[in-house]
Amino acid sequence: xxxxxxTTIDEQLRQQVQQLGAYIGRTPLHRITRLFNxxxxxxxxxxxxxxxxxxxxxxAGYAIFKAAxxxxxxxxxxxxxxxxxxxxxxxxAAVGKQxxxxxxxxxxxxxxxxxxxxxxxxxxxxxxTSRFEGTDGAQQVAFxxxxxxxxxxxYADQYKNDNNWKAHYNTTAPEIVEALPGITHFVAGLGTTxxxxxxxxxxxxxxxxxxxxxxxxDNPLHGLEGWKHLETAIVPGIYDDKVADDNFEVSTExxxxxxxxxxxxxxxxxxxxxxxxxxxxxxxxxxxxxxxxVTILPDNADKYxxxxxxxx
Numbered sequence: 001x002x003x004x005x006x007t008t009i010d011e012q013l014r015q016q017v018q019q020l021g022a023y024i025g026r027t028p029l030h031r032i033t034r035l036f037n038x039x040x041x042x043x044x045x046x047x048x049x050x051x052x053x054x055x056x057x058x059x060a061g062y063a064i065f066k067a068a069x070x071x072x073x074x075x076x077x078x079x080x081x082x083x084x085x086x087x088x089x090x091x092x093a094a095v096g097k098q099x100x101x102x103x104x105x106x107x108x109x110x111x112x113x114x115x116x117x118x119x120x121x122x123x124x125x126x127x128x129t130s131r132f133e134g135t136d137g138a139q140q141v142a143f144x145x146x147x148x149x150x151x152x153x154x155y156a157d158q159y160k161n162d163n164n165w166k167a168h169y170n171t172t173a174p175e176i177v178e179a180l181p182g183i184t185h186f187v188a189g190l191g192t193t194x195x196x197x198x199x200x201x202x203x204x205x206x207x208x209x210x211x212x213x214x215x216x217x218d219n220p221l222h223g224l225e226g227w228k229h230l231e232t233a234i235v236p237g238i239y240d241d242k243v244a245d246d247n248f249e250v251s252t253e254x255x256x257x258x259x260x261x262x263x264x265x266x267x268x269x270x271x272x273x274x275x276x277x278x279x280x281x282x283x284x285x286x287x288x289x290x291x292x293x294v295t296i297l298p299d300n301a302d303k304y305x306x307x308x309x310x311x312x
Contacts (some may be wrong), residue, residue, distance in 0.1 A: 010075060016099055017066045023052040024062045025171045029179050029294070034265040036282055040290040043281055044180060045274075045297045046172075053087075053094035055299035056172075060194050061091025063167035064156050065101075074154040079104045079125070081146055081153040083138035085226045086115035087299060088158050088192070093122035104153065106138040106145070112225070114303040136234045159192050160237035168198030176294055177206045184291040187281040189215040189250070189273060191226040193239040195296055200243040214244040215280040223252035226273050226298065248283060250276040258282075259301070259311050269301040269308065 027050045032043040048056035068074035079102040080092055089105040096103040103124045107116070110131035119126055127145070129138040139159060146155035158164050172195065176183060186203055188196045200212045217224050220232040230239070258275035262268040270278065274297040281295035301308045 010069075010072065013069055013075060013099060013101075017062075017069050017095075020052070020095060020098055021062065021066070024058050025051060026175065027051055029176075030266070030268065030297070032266060032278075032282075035261055035278075036285060038285065038288075041285050041288045041293070042291075043285045043293045043295070045268075045278055045281070045295050046176065047297050047300075049297070049300045049302075053091040054302065055087040055091065056195055056296055057087040057091040057298070058094070059167040059171055060158060060164040060192070061088050062095055063163040063170075064158060064161050065092065065095045065099075067163045068154055068156070069099075069101075074101060076100050076102075078102075078154050079152060080156055081142055082106070082156040082158055083129075083135055083142040084158070085135050085138075085191075086111050086119075086303065087226060089124065090115065090118055090122070092156070093119055093124040096124070097122050104145075106142040108134055108138055112303050112306075114305060118303070134233075135228075139234065158194070159234075162238060164192055164194035165198030165201070165238050168195050169202040170198075172296075173199045173202030173206060177203070180292055180294060181207075182292050183207055183210065183294050185211045185213065185281075185284055185288070185293040187213045187215065187248075187277065187284050187293060187295045189224070189227050189277050189280070189298075190230060190239070191228055191273075193228075193236045195298070197238055197240050197243055199296075201240070204243075212243060212245050213280065213284050214247050215250050215277065216247065217276075218249040218251045224250070224255060224272050224276050227276065248280050250279050252276075254279050256311055259308070263312055268297070270297060271299045271301055271304050272307065273298050274300070 029044045081104045083106040109128040220229045255276040258279045277295045285293045
């Protein structure tokens with residue numbers, strides 16, 4: 001009886017991950033028409049939940065997965081390991097389930113119940129970390145595990161992995177310019193910073209003179225899951241402070257207000273981070289006489305049902 005060689009299995013895995021790329025990206029833009037209406041200025045928001053795993057993190061999660069498999073660093077006998085606040089973990093778990101590759105995640109114990117349920121349903125091995133240390137603490141636990149068990153885990157380290165920002169450089173920015181060649185401003189929040197860094201770098205190449213605004217929470221004790229207050233957090237290794245032309249702070253309270261307004265005026269059910277991105281985009285748009293402003297809606301409200309019930 002013949003046996004299938006390891007080389008053949010690895011090649012099959014590479015083909016499978018390549019085919020999975022058809023379910024990543026190519027998300028639609030939503031034009032804001034009722035929540036904001038100013039002659040000469042338009043605001044668009046990219047609905048990133050309309051792809052595999054239901055969030056913008058599908059792009060980075062898939063790119064990290066694919067590069068690791070293509071480089072021979074990850075296979076079905078090795079578990080992809082990373083720290084996450086939820087969405088990247090869900091992206092990893094969704095890709096891993098499709099490919100039959102195990103996924104281990106270090107997740108702060110105060111992540112939303114919906115995110116925990118989704119991760120468990122996708123078969124991820126979850127290691128809960130301190131709620132008081134957030135994703136910074138989860139990163140420390142993941143690093144320790146990877147150091148202790150180098151053969152068991154491939155440590156993805158999304159905060160330092162260049163495939164994070166490259167995913168947006170190669171896909172998000174070109175999609176935006178193809179749909180809106182007249183874009184003048186791009187606005188997005190900072191978490192791992194991959195979305196803003198990668199999209200911003202490519203937009204500057206494709207659209208000379210474009211203005212880029214990065215967003216942060218207005219204090220360390222914020223409620224914008226996935227966002228980082230960089231002055232008090234571990235700054236991601238992929239962050240480039242030269243990309244942004246300016247920076248703007250958004251409060252959690254303003255995000256709550258935008259959740260309600262976006263639902264009533266735009267029929268959008270947004271997550272807190274998506275609402276915060278939209279809030280930042282509206283602030284930028286209000287100051288313009290002419291322009292096309294684009295922001296990212298990382299995910300919808302599916303993972304925040306308890307919060308949404310209270311607000312709406």
